Amino acid sequence: MDMIEFECNICGQRNRVHQDQFGRETGSCSKCNSTVRMRSIVHLLSMELFGESLSLTEMEPDKSIVGMGMSDWEPYAKHLAKLFSYTNTYYDREPMVDITNPDPSLIGTLDFLISTDVFEHVAPPVNIAFENARKLLKPGGVFVFSVPFSLAEHTVEHFPELHEFTITKDRKNPVLINTTRDGRTQEFRDLVFHGGEGATLEMRIFNKHGLEEQLSNAGFAKPDYHTEPCWERGIYFPQQWSLPLVTRPQTVLSAT
Numbered sequence: 286m287d288m289i290e291f292e293c294n295i296c297g298q299r300n301r302v303h304q305d306q307f308g309r310e311t312g313s314c315s316k317c318n319s320t321v322r323m324r325s326i327v328h329l330l331s332m333e334l335f336g337e338s339l340s341l342t343e344m345e346p347d348k349s350i351v352g353m354g355m356s357d358w359e360p361y362a363k364h365l366a367k368l369f370s371y372t373n374t375y376y377d378r379e380p381m382v383d384i385t386n387p388d389p390s391l392i393g394t395l396d397f398l399i400s401t402d403v404f405e406h407v408a409p410p411v412n413i414a415f416e417n418a419r420k421l422l423k424p425g426g427v428f429v430f431s432v433p434f435s436l437a438e439h440t441v442e443h444f445p446e447l448h449e450f451t452i453t454k455d456r457k458n459p460v461l462i463n464t465t466r467d468g469r470t471q472e473f474r475d476l477v478f479h480g481g482e483g484a485t486l487e488m489r490i491f492n493k494h495g496l497e498e499q500l501s502n503a504g505f506a507k508p509d510y511h512t513e514p515c516w517e518r519g520i521y522f523p524q525q526w527s528l529p530l531v532t533r534p535q536t537v538l539s540a541t
């Protein structure tokens with residue numbers, strides 16, 4: 286009992302895993318080590334594009350579908366690149382896209398944009414990133430998105446006045462030294478870095494309400510969160526925070 290059989294929607298592997306082993310950030314596929322979050326991102330994309338939860342190995346290639354990833358996980362990014370006109374992009378290497386300042390030629394080009402656990406690392410003010418995400422999408426495009434978010438009352442911005450900054454080391458501990466827009470110097474310790482390819486500084490912890498406000502202010506429709514378990518794909522979030530979501534640019538109703 287409580288053993289879940291699922292087929293990984295990233296590599297196609299059949300797995301048998303105890304329910305307790307599912308975690309947002311815990312690898313649970315015996316072949317590709319995908320996490321619940323990674324399988325959720327692929328599930329949401331599949332539901333949006335095809336109306337059903339297909340694995341990447343089952344999808345029909347369609348190069349007319351244009352997509353972009355922001356530092357997407359390579360095991361699914363490589364499939365997406367074969368299936369669609371998809372480019373995985375990076376903040377610090379080619380192909381490079383800075384979501385706070387994307388190349389104007391990218392505006393309005395995307396059928397889908399994937400950004401999973403990136404926006405908590407974008408330097409403030411983060412609203413620019415949400416606005417650009419919406420601008421990069423075609424009117425009918427879809428934003429497949431996740432960030433860690435809390436159910437607390439407020440978003441916590443760790444460095445609200447971040448302007449020009451460096452991270453140095455004081456004995457063993459990293460210290461962020463910021464010069465504010467009006468020339469004051471600030472020092473921050475107790476920095477939180479998220480592991481992975483090139484540890485990345487946590488700029489904020491969103492709360493759910495603040496996240497929805499950002500999406501709405503940027504012109505996105507109300508988000509659909511991945512709340513329902515999808516057992517056959519091994520996707521189950523026991524908690525109600527940090528859920529992946531999809532949203533689309535809000536449709537502007539024409540007057541005539």
Ligand SMILES: [Zn+2]
Binds near residue numbers: 293298314315316319
């Ligand atoms: Zn897998």
